Amino acid sequence: MSDLPRRVPTEAQRQRLDSAFGSYFLVTLVVAAIFIMAAPFPPLVSAVIMGPLVLPTAWIWMMVIRRRDADRLGQLSAFAARRRGGRRPR
Numbered sequence: 001m002s003d004l005p006r007r008v009p010t011e012a013q014r015q016r017l018d019s020a021f022g023s024y025f026l027v028t029l030v031v032a033a034i035f036i037m038a039a040p041f042p043p044l045v046s047a048v049i050m051g052p053l054v055l056p057t058a059w060i061w062m063m064v065i066r067r068r069d070a071d072r073l074g075q076l077s078a079f080a081a082r083r084r085g086g087r088r089p090r
Helices: 011-038 043-084
Strands: none
Touching (some): 011 043
8 A cells, every 4th residue: 555645636637537438438339339230250259259348448437437426416415405404495
């Protein structure tokens, strides 16, 4: 484990990561779909071949980057509820 301080990306860097990984995931998904349809062997074999390319990208984008966005939204919602106090929305 490193003793160096952890570098926290800014919001703009997070948005760029989200855009980059989202685009990369969609491109890999399209390439995999084309490969599955055009391959000379059965679709299941094609899916197994393309899985190692698509699955890690999907995991990084959805479980790491998008989850952080959902956590941030939850924090903002909790903060807004605390700020409103006992007042109810109209």
